[in-house]
Amino acid sequence: MPRSQSQEDRGWRLYSEFRKQEDGLTLRGRGLSEEERELQTHYSDGKELKTYLKGRKTQIFVMAAPLTLHHHSKPPLSSDYPLLLRNPTSSSSIAVITSSHGQKRTNDPNQPHPCIVSIEKCSNMSQLKQIHAQMLRTGLFFDPFTAGKIVAFCSLQDSGSLHYARLVFSQISNPTPYTCNSIIRGCTDKNLHQDALLFYQEMIVQGLIPDRFTFPSLFKSCRNLSEGKQLHCHSTKFGFASDTYAQNTLMNMYSNCRCLVSARKVFDKMVDKTVVSWATMIGAHAQWDQPDEAVKLFERLMDERENVKPNEVTLVNVLSACARARDLAMVKRVHQYIDEKGFGFHLVLNTALMDVYCKCGCVQLARDLFDKGQQKNLFSWNIMINGHVENGNYEEALLLFREMQIKGVKGDKVTMATLLLACTHLGALELGKWLHAYIKKQRIDVDVALGTALVDMYAKCGSIETATRVFHEMPEKDVMTWTALILGLAMCGQAEKALQYFDEMHIKGVKPDAITFVGILAACSHAGFVDEGISHFNSMSDTYGIQPAIEHYGGLVDILGRAGRIAEAEELIQRMPMAPDRFVLGGLLGACRIHGNLQAAERAAKQLLEIDPYHSGTYVLMSNIYKSMRKWEEAKRIRELMAERGMKKPPGCSQIEVQGVVHEFVKGDSSHRQSLEIYEMLEDMISKLKKAGYVPDKSEVLFDMAEEEKETALSLHSEKLAIAFGLLSTSSGTPIRVVKNLRMCSDCHSATKLISKLYNREIIVRDRNRFHHFKDGSCSCRDFW
DNA sequence: GCGACGGCCG
Numbered sequence: 118m119p120r121s122q123s124q125e126d127r128g129w130r131l132y133s134e135f136r137k138q139e140d141g142l143t144l145r146g147r148g149l150s151e152e153e154r155e156l157q158t159h160y161s162d163g164k165e166l167k168t169y170l171k172g173r174k175t176q177i178f179v180m181a182a183p184l185t186l187h188h189h190s191k192p193p194l195s196s197d198y199p200l201l202l203r204n205p206t207s208s209s210s211i212a213v214i215t216s217s218h219g220q221k222r223t224n225d226p227n228q229p230h231p232c233i234v235s236i237e238k239c240s241n242m243s244q245l246k247q248i249h250a251q252m253l254r255t256g257l258f259f260d261p262f263t264a265g266k267i268v269a270f271c272s273l274q275d276s277g278s279l280h281y282a283r284l285v286f287s288q289i290s291n292p293t294p295y296t297c298n299s300i301i302r303g304c305t306d307k308n309l310h311q312d313a314l315l316f317y318q319e320m321i322v323q324g325l326i327p328d329r330f331t332f333p334s335l336f337k338s339c340r341n342l343s344e345g346k347q348l349h350c351h352s353t354k355f356g357f358a359s360d361t362y363a364q365n366t367l368m369n370m371y372s373n374c375r376c377l378v379s380a381r382k383v384f385d386k387m388v389d390k391t392v393v394s395w396a397t398m399i400g401a402h403a404q405w406d407q408p409d410e411a412v413k414l415f416e417r418l419m420d421e422r423e424n425v426k427p428n429e430v431t432l433v434n435v436l437s438a439c440a441r442a443r444d445l446a447m448v449k450r451v452h453q454y455i456d457e458k459g460f461g462f463h464l465v466l467n468t469a470l471m472d473v474y475c476k477c478g479c480v481q482l483a484r485d486l487f488d489k490g491q492q493k494n495l496f497s498w499n500i501m502i503n504g505h506v507e508n509g510n511y512e513e514a515l516l517l518f519r520e521m522q523i524k525g526v527k528g529d530k531v532t533m534a535t536l537l538l539a540c541t542h543l544g545a546l547e548l549g550k551w552l553h554a555y556i557k558k559q560r561i562d563v564d565v566a567l568g569t570a571l572v573d574m575y576a577k578c579g580s581i582e583t584a585t586r587v588f589h590e591m592p593e594k595d596v597m598t599w600t601a602l603i604l605g606l607a608m609c610g611q612a613e614k615a616l617q618y619f620d621e622m623h624i625k626g627v628k629p630d631a632i633t634f635v636g637i638l639a640a641c642s643h644a645g646f647v648d649e650g651i652s653h654f655n656s657m658s659d660t661y662g663i664q665p666a667i668e669h670y671g672g673l674v675d676i677l678g679r680a681g682r683i684a685e686a687e688e689l690i691q692r693m694p695m696a697p698d699r700f701v702l703g704g705l706l707g708a709c710r711i712h713g714n715l716q717a718a719e720r721a722a723k724q725l726l727e728i729d730p731y732h733s734g735t736y737v738l739m740s741n742i743y744k745s746m747r748k749w750e751e752a753k754r755i756r757e758l759m760a761e762r763g764m765k766k767p768p769g770c771s772q773i774e775v776q777g778v779v780h781e782f783v784k785g786d787s788s789h790r791q792s793l794e795i796y797e798m799l800e801d802m803i804s805k806l807k808k809a810g811y812v813p814d815k816s817e818v819l820f821d822m823a824e825e826e827k828e829t830a831l832s833l834h835s836e837k838l839a840i841a842f843g844l845l846s847t848s849s850g851t852p853i854r855v856v857k858n859l860r861m862c863s864d865c866h867s868a869t870k871l872i873s874k875l876y877n878r879e880i881i882v883r884d885r886n887r888f889h890h891f892k893d894g895s896c897s898c899r900d901f902w
Numbered sequence: 903g904c905g906a907c908g909g910c911c912g
Contacts, residue, residue, distance in 0.1 A: 336905090361905080368906090369905075433907040599912085
């Protein structure tokens with residue numbers, strides 16, 4: 118683009134002035150500093166910087182012009198707004214400017230022009246436009262300083278209009294840096310980050326010169342490392358390398374671009390570190406998973422050799438580091454510090470403290486703070502509700518939500534996602550549906566996270582059809598959304614569909630991650646696709662660069678074990694790069710049970726008991742294996758060993774939700790209000806079953822019981838009680854959904870298959886690992902679980 | 903006229 122000589126001169130003149138003002142880093146006269154050398158490599162052509170440094174004035178435009186932006190979704194600003202197509206005689210126009218009151222315009226900064234005062238008093242665009250019109254009539258508009266005030270108002274005030282600001286800007290002949298900055302900051306404040314950068318790019322091309330206020334906004338709008346480095350380069354060359362504001366925002370920019378090394382470099386080289394610099398750097402380390410570094414910096418700050426005292430933000434950032442490091446000791450130190458130094462009540466600090474206590478598992482401490490604090494906002498409610506959910510206290514979370522509603526605080530999408538997670542854990546489909554309806558009614562924005570939470574809830578509460586429908590209704594899906602559906606399909610035995618969606622995901626260009634493969638391997642295992650499973654496992658590292666973790670080895674062990682290839686599964690465990698955990702060995706043990714491989718089972722159990730001697734599941738499974746092989750003595754020995762170690766089988770517990778209320782049953786439970794009816798129903802069930810040829814499978818009950826007792830014990834299992842209650846209290850045709858805390862026993866499994874046929878009901882049981890979808894006398898798990 | 907901070911999904 119051709120430029121006039123006068124613009125070029127002006128640019129250079131201004132630039133020299135900036136250089137004189139700049140008392141920090143000087144580019145000329147002493148060669149390149151380390152930072153400049155580093156920047157030079159980021160710059161599109163290092164030669165330009167060198168030539169510039171020799172002080173040749175023509176280089177000013179060369180050095181400033183190139184700024185390569187990486188987004189192409191919008192055309193450059195110049196096509197929307199004519200920039201700098203202005204009256205070239207403007208330099209003389211200042212002489213004729215008079216105010217609307219006929220006063221001479223003075224340059225005394227202590228006496229603002231009356232027109233400027235009026236602009237500052239504007240409360241809406243219509244008033245502003247009147248002033249604008251008057252300024253045009255009087256010629257005052259041709260004073261760049263005064264015209265800039267119009268632009269500033271339009272860009273920065275809530276009642277302003279960025280569009281109008283740009284139009285006005287395009288009419289100003291010699292806009293001041295202040296005017297440009299107003300537009301940039303207006304874009305940044307309104308999250309129009311791309312526009313901020315495009316405007317800067319255009320401004321440089323037109324020969325306008327940035328000042329020290331330009332870069333903070335630009336750095337804030339910069340989301341991309343390559344652009345960030347160019348901007349860093351520009352800020353240095355324009356002489357703001359040692360401006361504290363610029364450096365602070367620069368650090369933050371590097372941190373946002375996940376380039377912590379550069380952020381830290383800027384920090385370490387800063388001469389005047391302010392409390393903001395410290396807070397930013399501590400926050401950056403905390404954000405990018407270097408909590409120890411963050412805490413170290415904080416300790417340096419506490420050391421008091423630094424001239425800066427921590428403030429609330431510093432403390433919030435340190436707490437976020439503590440939360441990542443699960444460093445409760447440090448949290449307590451910070452808490453004490455807060456109390457000692459009397460930081461008073463700071464809502465963000467207080468919520469951060471609550472959050473970190475929740476994350477460290479001290480929900481009660483968080484709750485105390487929550488109950489004590491008079492001020493609450495959506496953040497604090499959400500943190501507290503989430504704290505209870507994470508802690509497994511779903512009821513308390515739901516109670517808190519009710520309290521929130523009573524207080525008239527409306528939940529948002531975060532609240533909803535958290536509550537849906539509670540439903541997912543509880544298996545409370547009705548409640549989940551209610552929340553879904555609430556979301557629609559309250560017009561809560563369903564973003565990817567909330568949509569995924571819905572898909573996950575429906576899938577894990579056994580309504581895979583609705584999960585699939587919600588999935589398809591979502592306009593935007595990320596890897597988690599796909600994974601939630603794939604895992605859901607795998608868990609309810611629809612392996613082929615899970616694999617179909619995996620293919621579709623690939624077509625849609627969504628890259629699977631480690632957890633997607635957990636779902637894929639589970640699907641292959643349930644469907645008995647051994648070769649396909651192995652090939653997916655291999656593709657993880659070969660195609661997607663994901664190193665298989667222990668859960669993937671566990672998945673492959675399941676696939677091999679389920680197919681009866683026990684020896685191969687054992688061999689895999691031998692050669693996997695990490696020691697097996699109880700899930701891997703538990704999978705192997707489960708496979709040994711199904712395939713009746715006693716030797717391998719014993720080997721697996723021995724290892725299991727070594728790594729986790731206090732996991733009751735191992736003992737129970739092992740004794741069941743012995744019992745199923747009629748090795749009563751061994752089975753008894755295992756039970757005795759369990760008793761010696763002071764362990765009990767945790768009580769089996771089944772939940773069923775009817776009309777939004779979750780009913781819980783343990784074995785032989787008679788505490789339910791309708792207990793009498795439930796037991797009548799149970800008798801009816803058992804007699805119908807027996808008529809249909811059902812023989813109780815006694816292999817998994819205690820061996821020292823009389824046969825008749827065994828039968829009774831079986832009939833009292835919690836899932837049978839829950840199913841009986843379900844048959845009683847729901848109308849025919851509706852599916853019965855039960856959530857069980859343990860693995861389903863084989864007797865209940867075969868009984869439920871028959872019940873589904875005899876009563877013509879779909880029965881969906883979620884046990885601790887998967888769904889059993891009983892329909893017409895068969896189960897989706899194909900009798901392997 | 904400029905800077906830093908908190909909660910959700912697989």
